[in-house]
Amino acid sequence: MFPAGEGSGAANSHGHESIERALASAGFTPEQRKMIYFGNWLRDFSQLVDPKLTRAPDAAKDFPSKFSRASLTEVADLLALKAFTSLQETAEGRNTFRVTEHVLGVYRPSEHIDNPLSYDTGGDPQLIDPDFEPLVGPEHAWMELTHETSMYRYFDNAQSYMYQKLVDASIAGPTPEGMRLFGEGLHVLEDLFAHSNFLELSLRKMGHGDVLVWTREKDCAHKWPLVTGRFSSSDVLGSLLEPIGKFLFPAKAIDFKPTRPGDRSDTERMLLILLREHEDPDWLALLESYLQVRDEAATSPWYEAISLANHYTDLPLKTLGYLVDVVFQKLMKWAGDNVDDLQLLVGQDPNIDEDVHPTHSQLAKDHDTHPFHGLAVYLAQYAIEQVGRAMYEYWHGDTGRDPATLAKSFFVHPAVSDWQDDIVQAWAMTNEDNIREGSSSGSFSERRRDYLQAARKRLEELGKDNAASFIKQRETLTGLFPLG
Numbered sequence: 001m002f003p004a005g006e007g008s009g010a011a012n013s014h015g016h017e018s019i020e021r022a023l024a025s026a027g028f029t030p031e032q033r034k035m036i037y038f039g040n041w042l043r044d045f046s047q048l049v050d051p052k053l054t055r056a057p058d059a060a061k062d063f064p065s066k067f068s069r070a071s072l073t074e075v076a077d078l079l080a081l082k083a084f085t086s087l088q089e090t091a092e093g094r095n096t097f098r099v100t101e102h103v104l105g106v107y108r109p110s111e112h113i114d115n116p117l118s119y120d121t122g123g124d125p126q127l128i129d130p131d132f133e134p135l136v137g138p139e140h141a142w143m144e145l146t147h148e149t150s151m152y153r154y155f156d157n158a159q160s161y162m163y164q165k166l167v168d169a170s171i172a173g174p175t176p177e178g179m180r181l182f183g184e185g186l187h188v189l190e191d192l193f194a195h196s197n198f199l200e201l202s203l204r205k206m207g208h209g210d211v212l213v214w215t216r217e218k219d220c221a222h223k224w225p226l227v228t229g230r231f232s233s234s235d236v237l238g239s240l241l242e243p244i245g246k247f248l249f250p251a252k253a254i255d256f257k258p259t260r261p262g263d264r265s266d267t268e269r270m271l272l273i274l275l276r277e278h279e280d281p282d283w284l285a286l287l288e289s290y291l292q293v294r295d296e297a298a299t300s301p302w303y304e305a306i307s308l309a310n311h312y313t314d315l316p317l318k319t320l321g322y323l324v325d326v327v328f329q330k331l332m333k334w335a336g337d338n339v340d341d342l343q344l345l346v347g348q349d350p351n352i353d354e355d356v357h358p359t360h361s362q363l364a365k366d367h368d369t370h371p372f373h374g375l376a377v378y379l380a381q382y383a384i385e386q387v388g389r390a391m392y393e394y395w396h397g398d399t400g401r402d403p404a405t406l407a408k409s410f411f412v413h414p415a416v417s418d419w420q421d422d423i424v425q426a427w428a429m430t431n432e433d434n435i436r437e438g439s440s441s442g443s444f445s446e447r448r449r450d451y452l453q454a455a456r457k458r459l460e461e462l463g464k465d466n467a468a469s470f471i472k473q474r475e476t477l478t479g480l481f482p483l484g
Contacts, residue, residue: 017041019190020183022381026388031086035176038084038097039183040190042104045076047231049106051125051132063277064327069129073101074273079243082266096176103180106131107231110157113188113195114231115357117143138355150222150413159411162188166391166404174395182391189383189407193376194365195228197358200372202414202424203435210439214350214358222415227350229360244270248327261295274327351441371434375427379420383410 017037024033055066077099081088088094106129109116116136125132136142142154165185172178192198200213201224213224247270264272268291275284350358365376390403414420428435 019377019380020186020384022385023388026385027392028388032174032179034084034087035179036183036186038080038087039180039185040187041080041083041183042076042099042180043111043184043187045079045099046105046111047107048072048076049104049129050231051107051128054106054128056128061277061279063274063279067277069101069106071273071277073099073104075244075270076104078247078266078269078273108133108161109136109154109231110161111184111188112231113155113158113191113228114360115152115228116140116154116157117230117357145218145220145225147220150218150220150225150415152225152227155226155228155411158188159408162411163404163408166387166407169391170394170403178395185404185407186384186387189387189410190380192410193380193383195360195363197224197227197363198414198420199365199375199379199424200438201226202420203428203438205414206421206425206428208428208435208439211435212351212439212441214363216350216352216354222413226413227358227363229358229363231360244274261298263298264291271327278327349441371431371437374431374434375424378423378427382419382423383407 017040020033020037020040023036024030028036049069049072053065053067054069054072055062057068059066080097080099084097087097105111108131110133116133117138117140118136120135124135126134136154142152142157144153145151146153162185165181165188169178169181169185172181197214200211201222203211204213204224214229215224215227217223218225247266268287271287272284275287278284348356350356350362364370365372367373370376387403387407390401390406393401394403410417
């Protein structure tokens with residue numbers, strides 16, 4: 001998937017939100033685009049509720065390897081409060097744009113066009129939660145390659161999901177619900193260009209025959225099928241750890257001054273969610289005891305007026321620093337194990353090895369480090385603008401073009417579509433170095449090594465950021481705030 005938001009901040013870096021700027025030319029206002037992006041964002045963060053991370057309601061706590069669906073949804077809601085503050089400034093807005101289990105859903109490969117193939121022998125995900133898609137092995141019907149279309153049948157699931165969301169949006173109209181549904185459908189269309197080898201096949205079609213297409217020749221009409229990557233456990237690192245880390249180590253944590261009972265910093269709100277998942281209930285009781293003492297102090301007239309207030313406003317740095325240690329040291333170990341798992345995938349090359357399907361990290365053009373990131377953005381923006389214009393006109397009474405059917409028309413092998421040809425050719429004329437890099441398995445191997453190093457570096461940086469931990473003795477804390 002393209003990353004959530006605007007990208008990395010570099011001029012040539014784009015995420016789902018910046019791609020949807022194309023909707024401006026279709027007539028949508030900035031506020032409407034924000035509402036539409038909320039639906040798109042929900043699909044990104046539904047990946048938090050992954051079968052690899054989620055425990056069944058009756059399963060024992062196993063922090064941080066497993067979380068309840070309710071807690072993962074709370075994490076997403078907390079992230080949405082930061083990402084969509086302008087939409088939630090009123091009670092009505094908060095109610096409309098609250099992230100619930102119903103609107104967030106769970107990770108379903110069809111909602112991202114991910115290849116659902118799994119070699120996991122851990123059991124049926126639907127036994128954890130019936131909303132998960134079933135376990136898909138190599139012999140599953142969804143993994144059948146259709147000769148005429150040169151596409152695997154799992155593409156049908158993604159196309160059907162997108163189509164239904166856009167139909168529902170058409171019916172709901174330009175309401176908050178309609179905007180959300182529209183964004184959820186657009187997410188899938190955008191991911192067609194970020195997740196699949198559509199661009200690589202298009203470049204080969206235009207004469208760049210050395211571009212890697214991340215699959216071997218198959219028995220299908222167009223020789224090389226359209227494929228997407230498998231979302232592996234290593235990809236969970238970016239989905240969960242980094243958003244949590246930004247809340248546990250916010251840049252301006254020291255600026256937070258609770259002034260009213262019930263005031264909570266981002267760090268405190270995240271800790272309350274995570275500690276509910278911890279096997280040892282004493283840690284949650286410790287935090288709740290501290291917050292209760294602080295709330296009671298905040299009702300006193302001297303709280304802000306005399307120096308004693310400093311005791312209660314500075315103490316979070318001590319208490320929370322230790323609790324962050326308790327939570328994050330386990331998260332760090334878990335994330336490190338996931339990064340180590342990624343190493344096992346580096347040697348598998350779908351361009352060479354028969355019957356090897358690419359992983360998400362191998363194929364996805366999400367980030368500006370990929371040589372085809374810019375081309376993926378151009379094609380996604382074109383498709384979004386076309387479907388956006390059709391939806392805008394539909395909502396304003398011109399039903400001549402059905403936006404859902406139009407979006408569905410993009411889901412074809414590039415060998416039988418020509419809308420992208422001029423865009424691809426124009427881009428290729430000024431990006432010879434990118435094409436050369438995209439034709440070299442060595443450059444991709446180097447980037448995978450860089451990905452491993454970057455992942456480890458992110459873990460190290462997150463660990464170093466935990467500089468607010470002053471108290472290292474649990475007995476000291478329990479003495480300050482008795483546990484009952």
